[in-house]
Amino acid sequence: MAEIVDNPQPYWYRDTWAPQDCYLSFAIREHLHHQRTPFQVLDVFETHSFGTVMTLDGIIQLTDRDNFIYHEMMAHVALFCHRDPRRVLIVGGGDCGVLQQVLQHRQVQQLIQVELDEAVTAAAQRFFPELCTSNDDPRATLLFQDAVQWVAQAQPGSVDVCIVDSTDPLGQAERLFGPAFYGHCQRMLADGGILVVQSESPLLHGHVVQSIRQGQREAGFSAVRTMTFPQPTYPSGWFSATLAGKNNDLLHPRQEAADPGRSLATRYYNAAIHQAAFALPSFAMAW
Amino acid sequence: MAEIVDNPQPYWYRDTWAPQDCYLSFAIREHLHHQRTPFQVLDVFETHSFGTVMTLDGIIQLTDRDNFIYHEMMAHVALFCHRDPRRVLIVGGGDCGVLQQVLQHRQVQQLIQVELDEAVTAAAQRFFPELCTSNDDPRATLLFQDAVQWVAQAQPGSVDVCIVDSTDPLGQAERLFGPAFYGHCQRMLADGGILVVQSESPLLHGHVVQSIRQGQREAGFSAVRTMTFPQPTYPSGWFSATLAGKNNDLLHPRQEAADPGRSLATRYYNAAIHQAAFALPSFAMAW
Numbered sequence: 001m002a003e004i005v006d007n008p009q010p011y012w013y014r015d016t017w018a019p020q021d022c023y024l025s026f027a028i029r030e031h032l033h034h035q036r037t038p039f040q041v042l043d044v045f046e047t048h049s050f051g052t053v054m055t056l057d058g059i060i061q062l063t064d065r066d067n068f069i070y071h072e073m074m075a076h077v078a079l080f081c082h083r084d085p086r087r088v089l090i091v092g093g094g095d096c097g098v099l100q101q102v103l104q105h106r107q108v109q110q111l112i113q114v115e116l117d118e119a120v121t122a123a124a125q126r127f128f129p130e131l132c133t134s135n136d137d138p139r140a141t142l143l144f145q146d147a148v149q150w151v152a153q154a155q156p157g158s159v160d161v162c163i164v165d166s167t168d169p170l171g172q173a174e175r176l177f178g179p180a181f182y183g184h185c186q187r188m189l190a191d192g193g194i195l196v197v198q199s200e201s202p203l204l205h206g207h208v209v210q211s212i213r214q215g216q217r218e219a220g221f222s223a224v225r226t227m228t229f230p231q232p233t234y235p236s237g238w239f240s241a242t243l244a245g246k247n248n249d250l251l252h253p254r255q256e257a258a259d260p261g262r263s264l265a266t267r268y269y270n271a272a273i274h275q276a277a278f279a280l281p282s283f284a285m286a287w
Numbered sequence: 288m289a290e291i292v293d294n295p296q297p298y299w300y301r302d303t304w305a306p307q308d309c310y311l312s313f314a315i316r317e318h319l320h321h322q323r324t325p326f327q328v329l330d331v332f333e334t335h336s337f338g339t340v341m342t343l344d345g346i347i348q349l350t351d352r353d354n355f356i357y358h359e360m361m362a363h364v365a366l367f368c369h370r371d372p373r374r375v376l377i378v379g380g381g382d383c384g385v386l387q388q389v390l391q392h393r394q395v396q397q398l399i400q401v402e403l404d405e406a407v408t409a410a411a412q413r414f415f416p417e418l419c420t421s422n423d424d425p426r427a428t429l430l431f432q433d434a435v436q437w438v439a440q441a442q443p444g445s446v447d448v449c450i451v452d453s454t455d456p457l458g459q460a461e462r463l464f465g466p467a468f469y470g471h472c473q474r475m476l477a478d479g480g481i482l483v484v485q486s487e488s489p490l491l492h493g494h495v496v497q498s499i500r501q502g503q504r505e506a507g508f509s510a511v512r513t514m515t516f517p518q519p520t521y522p523s524g525w526f527s528a529t530l531a532g533k534n535n536d537l538l539h540p541r542q543e544a545a546d547p548g549r550s551l552a553t554r555y556y557n558a559a560i561h562q563a564a565f566a567l568p569s570f571a572m573a574w
């Protein structure tokens with residue numbers, strides 16, 4: 001979680017790591033884009049160390065250098081935990097990096113992405129075109145509207161995997177982190193379905209992870225598992241996502257996950273990483 | 288790896304993450320200590336977000352908030368991979384955090400720590416007393432001298448586990464990262480012995496990891512395995528250590544590692560983490 005801060009000097013971008021004055025700072029080569037969308041302030045910078053960087057309300061969303069870890073983990077772990085993931089919903093995900101990973105799975109027949117802010121996708125297409133190569137895939141539908149409403153009105157049992165690729169639980173996105181939303185997701189998912197949501201830093205935001213897990217359990221999911229992975233440009237450089245299964249124990253990835261390289265081009269995800277990601281540190285055992 | 292930089296403004300400390308202008312910055316509550324030792328410049332800061340922080344030549348060595356991850360991983364993985372670790376050598380390790388973890392293992396009968404700079408240990412005792420609670424353990428001997436010479440002159444077969452807890456491979460520490468040093472370690476270790484060295488960031492310093500692995504192989508170790516773990520205040524927030532076995536395949540932790548909580552107080556390390564740490568990302572498969 002972070003907040004907008006005034007840059008103390010020109011040509012520097014700072015992302016808040018912790019509420020009390022800890023920042024990750026990048027020297028900016030060029031400020032490529034600045035836009036006040038109907039929902040947030042969107043900026044794109046070119047940096048020396050991490051390439052192109054997109055921020056929303058002053059918070060890093062993705063960088064050239066490390067977005068592959070987050071995007072691969074948000075897509076492949078849940079998809080391989082599902083026995084036959086045909087219908088996928090992405091909530092948020094405007095940069096289209098998760099969408100691209102999901103569509104590497106040939107079983108997927110329908111992918112709907114519900115992003116609030118069309119400007120995010122427009123900026124991704126312009127500044128991160130390498131992430132948007134699957135946007136025109138005939139299986140994909142990109143909607144720009146409120147996902148909370150969309151999920152509340154979705155047909156019961158109409159989705160196999162729901163991926164919540166949202167901003168931090170502040171402002172608009174806060175509604176994506178509560179038991180009410182998880183209840184709608186649970187209803188929308190078919191039997192064996194999986195919900196996966198980004199759940200912040202294990203080190204800095206343990207209370208967020210715990211609250212997400214509790215909300216998912218209250219919504220009636222039969223299994224809840226948290227995974228962690230490195231994400232250098234998110235607070236603490238260590239991030240998590242929490243999966244919830246509807247009559248799915250999340251313990252048995254499909255056979256194909258044992259050799260994902262046969263069907264997927266990945267730079268981070270593989271069979272060993274899939275299992276390893278669920279190993280939680282001792283301090284998190286009680287979550 | 289980092290370099291000393293002039294603080295752009297008072298009361299801020301910046302640690303370089305990448306050679307081209309990416310920093311982790313902390314607001315400083317108090318600059319507790321500044322000392323030019325015979326070997327380096329040592330500072331201790333009190334920060335808002337990460338508690339007390341020690342730096343050497345401007346590079347973060349440890350913070351209150353996250354040192355447990357590094358110290359536990361450097362000690363317990365190697366010790367549990369050894370069938371009977373009685374004689375342990377720590378190279379560097381002046382803050383005594385690894386020493387403290389090692390001495391949790393009751394099998395250890397003798398621990399020798401060879402740190403170049405006595406000022407580091409003196410500062411740890413003053414500013415990180417909670418890490419130094421085992422310094423007076425009768426099994427421990429703290430020497431302050433050049434570890435390269437010490438290892439070169441050590442009796443063959445006299446050490447079971449050698450832990451290299453050094454600064455980055457710059458300046459004095461560079462000699463701890465070459466094939467010559469690894470050769471001396473190999474000779475010093477008894478059959479079944481293990482060398483473990485910190486090997487920098489998997490994302491930013493892949494070339495360092497590869498060079499360490501190659502150096503260890505050239506030194507005659509029969510197995511080389513790299514593990515990764517989060518370390519928020521080191522560059523990229525993602526760190527690695529590389530183990531080398533002398534007739535030890537490093538694949539079979541002792542039975543006790545399956546339930547380390549019975550004998551160890553840990554906040555990060557546990558049996559699942561032990562196995563998971565060795566899962567390498569796809570981009571590192573060829574290392």
